[in-house]
Amino acid sequence: MRITERKSQIPRPRLVDKNGNLNVTQIGVRRRAKSYAMDIFLTLVDTKWRYIFLIFVSGFLLSWVVFACFYYCFSQLHGDFDNFIANNKTIVPVPCVENGVDFTTILLFSFETQTTIGYGSRYVRDVCIASIISVMLQSICGAVLQAFLTGIILTKVQKPKRRAQTILFSKIACISTTDSGQYFSIRVGDIQKSPMVDISVRAICVMDKRTTGSTESKFCYEFQFARMKKHEKIHLFWPVTLCHRITPESPFWQLEQTTNLEVIVILEGTSESSGLPDTRTKTA
Incomplete structure (x- = not known):
């Protein structure tokens, strides 16, 4: 015998859809955003793929640009972009970032540092302690960011759905x-x-x-x-x-x-x- 309902009776919405997805909407939950932020890893794992790729790309781009801004500011304060004239000779100061002549080249240096590519044409000099510390911080932050984002993608791929x-x-x-x-x-x-x-x-x-x-x-x-x-x-x-x-x-x-x-x-x-x-x- 098949369980049926009268056509005149208004059907009640399903709690679980036919495909297994939970059809329950939570309303009136206090501090919902804070709760999601406390469990950010699982929150991102349950996020749709298009948002995961957006977070992955934007996370790395943002870190490269932010540290490039640090390097550029330190180079600017150090006077790397200024030429000095002494005894009728142009003196170029020792830069914080070798071959970092503008923001584009320094951005490329930031990318090479975090991805550990290191082409060799751009590197930090020992005359600028702030740039050295920034390289250390970027290496640590880059490793944590890569591990976090890669872990999210691997966990999402391995989900048994x-x-x-x-x-x-x-x-x-x-x-x-x-x-x-x-x-x-x-x-x-x-x-x-x-x-x-x-x-x-x-x-x-x-x-x-x-x-x-x-x-x-x-x-x-x-x-x-x-x-x-x-x-x-x-x-x-x-x-x-x-x-x-x-x-x-x-x-x-x-x-x-x-x-x-x-x-x-x-x-x-x-x-x-x-x-x-x-x-x-x-x-x-």
Whole structure:
């Protein structure tokens, strides 16, 4: 039997979309921006790719330009761009940055320093202690920035969301009657050649809970499948039918056909090829 709703009844928005994305909007949260800033790494990991690339490029460009401004200011204060005349001879002072004749060449020096390219034509001289300290600070800041941004990209690439797309659930969840009773059933399979291991499945039924004198909206009932009673883990070498026996403790007990409910099935496992944990969520 397929769980349906009357067409006249206004459907309630899903808590979880069919593709597994959480369809919940948080409102009225105080200090939201501060909370995101405290966990900036995971916040950036969950950011869209176009913003990640924008942050990656702008972060490096900004660091090169900022330190180039430092070098340029130190060179300007040191008088590297001024020529002196003594005894009818033009004297060029020893510069802070060798061959740093303008902002463009100093910007190139900043880029070469942070990326450790070091072509050799531009380098800092020992006559300017401020430039030496700036080179030290840029080397440290550049290493931290590169590690931070590279870590974000690697973590985002390794997220198992793509692997979860190969875990398929049946489009229809059904309630059937057998000799041993009634069962709520759903079918799941893995189309990837590299199977997942250590797989566990649990489910949540979201529906309105009616009590004496009140109704609690979106009450969550957690339930297990019959297969889980014998085996804590399942294997998806072939499609598997998961069954939940309907008992008086089950949320489906005395269920009316017009009941507005949502069943969220959560499958968790580990990818055999990468060893990364994976979670697949499906609603019915």
